[in-house]
Amino acid sequence: MKTKLTLPLVLFFSIALAPASIFALPGDGISGTAHDFAGIGAVATGACTFCHTPHQAQTTALLWNHTLSTNNFTWDDPSTTGGTDYPTFAGDSYKGPTAKCLSCHDGSVAVGDIGWWNGGTPVGLLNFSLTGAMQTGVGGDMSGNHPVAMPYPIGGTANTYNGVTNGAPAVTSGWQSDPESLGIRLFNDDGSGNISAGSQSGQTGIECTSCHDPHNNAAVDVFLLLGTIGGTGTDYICSKCHNK
Ligand code: HEC
Ligand code: HEC
Ligand code: HEC
Ligand code: HEC
Structure with missing residues (x-):
């Protein structure tokens, strides 16, 4: 009896905040995931609109449509156990995709705050910001979060990415030599802050x-993850980069 009374309520709130995440399986595309904003709210936009636009984009890279965060992102400790400095980056100018994620996930900008759709700036779209566990880097504080915008010691050597170079202990500790072959997406920085997809010797990083x-x-498990959330082998998300 209790289940019958509470289930509709749970469904109501899930649908209001995260449209239909309960209906999509990992790898099945954006439709029905927590990132499917099409058809929600007063104005029914398309499935890409909350993140990309063909014209009037905030940045040419990724044709980004969502208003960027103006936070500067930093960690509380100066360096990792690998002797590598934690990076800093600005939400409205860093070119790696992490800044795009944080435009919603730092909770400073409303989910529906986008620049362009149907020949103008739409108003009244999903006028709430992310809260609780869905927030990362509140006010720019990334403390307690796995490093991103950070070099990956690919090839067993120190790489430089986003102005940061892997420390010596990071180079010698256990890493997968080819995480891309395990389904991980790596990025490279040309040294001028231009970031593109794919690893390149000496300038590879993670986002x-x-x-x-x-x-x-490409997701294989819950939370849109590229590896499994549990386990120990190389299906497991952590073991796709760390070889421990
Ligand atoms: C929730 C935000 C979001 C939505 C919605 C979204 N994207 Fe993206 N998209 C991104 C981000 C962030 C990246 C950068 C990914 C990366 O660099 O790994 C990206 C990258 C891309 C790229 C370039 C890299 C690639 O994966 O091919 C294309 C093309 C793309 N998106 C198309 C689309 C289309 C088409 C839709 C709608 C069907 C869509 N996206 C919906 C956030 C989104
Ligand atoms: C346009 C705003 C927006 C952007 C941009 C965005 N997200 Fe989200 N994301 C959301 C919303 C809204 C939810 C659902 C929140 C909830 O359930 O309360 C969500 C949920 C998630 C979840 C949980 C998924 C689940 O199934 O529970 C993950 C993981 C996630 N986002 C990662 C990312 C990453 C990584 C990026 C960048 C590549 C990104 N998001 C970009 C709005 C966004
Ligand atoms: C090193 C891998 C890794 C990176 C990098 C990463 N995440 Fe996650 N993320 C995970 C894992 C694993 C989970 C599942 C955590 C759990 O057990 O609940 C997760 C969960 C989430 C969730 C769901 C809520 C939660 O905390 O459980 C959101 C939202 C999210 N990540 C957003 C982001 C954003 C935004 C970024 C970039 C700033 C990011 N993630 C970078 C691995 C990562
Ligand atoms: C995409 C590759 C990748 C994945 C997947 C990944 N990591 Fe990492 N991890 C890194 C990189 C790169 C660093 C920083 C290396 C350095 O310090 O030079 C790092 C650093 C760390 C550190 C050291 C942090 C510190 O401050 O000393 C820990 C601990 C860690 N990761 C745990 C995890 C866990 C747990 C998971 C799974 C949820 C995970 N990693 C998944 C790439 C990854």
Whole structure:
């Protein structure tokens, strides 16, 4: 009896905040995931609109449509156990995809705060910000979060990415030599802050999208993850980069 009374309420709130995440399986594409904003609210936009636009984009890179966060992101400790400095980056100018994720996930900008759709700026779209566990880097404080915008010691050597170079202990500790072959997405920085997809010797790094696929195309488990949330083998998300 209790289940019958509470289930509709749970469903109501799930649908209000995260449209239909309960209906999509990992790898099945964006439709029905927590990132499917099409058809919700007063104005029914398309499935890409909350993140991308063909014209009037905030940045050419990724044709980004969502208003960027103006926070500067930092960690509380100066360096990792690998002797590597934690990075800093600005939400409205860093070119890695992490800044795009944080435009919603730092909780400073409303989910529906986008620049362009149907020939103008739509108003009244999903006028709430992310809260609780869905927030990462509140006010720019990334303390307690796995490093991102950070070099990956690919090839067993120190790489430089986003102005940060892997420390010596990071190079010698256990890493997968080819995480991309395990389904991980790596990025490279040309030294001028231009970031593109794919590893390149000496200039490879990781972003939010090294672990998550926002489109749920390559995702293999819950939370849009590129690896499994549990386990020990190389299906497990942590073991796709760390070889421990
Ligand atoms: C919740 C935000 C979000 C939504 C919704 C979204 N994308 Fe993306 N998209 C991103 C982010 C972030 C990246 C960067 C991913 C990366 O670099 O790993 C991206 C990358 C891309 C890329 C370039 C890299 C690639 O994966 O091919 C294309 C093309 C793309 N999106 C198309 C689309 C289309 C088409 C839709 C709608 C069907 C869509 N996206 C919906 C956030 C989104
Ligand atoms: C346009 C705003 C927006 C952008 C941009 C965005 N997200 Fe989200 N994301 C959301 C919302 C809204 C939810 C659902 C929140 C809830 O359930 O309360 C969500 C949920 C998630 C979840 C949980 C998924 C689940 O199934 O529970 C993950 C993981 C996630 N986002 C990662 C990312 C990553 C990584 C990026 C960048 C590649 C990104 N998001 C970009 C709005 C966004
Ligand atoms: C090193 C891999 C990795 C990176 C990088 C990463 N995540 Fe995650 N993320 C995970 C894992 C694993 C989970 C599941 C955590 C759990 O057990 O609840 C998760 C969960 C989430 C969730 C769901 C809520 C939660 O905390 O459980 C959101 C939202 C999210 N990540 C957003 C992001 C954003 C935004 C970024 C970039 C700033 C990011 N992630 C970078 C691995 C990663
Ligand atoms: C996409 C590759 C990748 C994945 C997947 C990944 N990591 Fe990492 N991890 C890194 C990189 C790169 C660093 C920083 C290396 C350095 O310090 O030079 C790092 C650093 C760390 C550190 C050291 C942090 C510190 O401050 O000393 C820990 C602990 C860690 N990761 C745990 C995890 C866990 C747990 C998971 C699974 C949820 C995970 N990692 C998944 C790439 C990854």
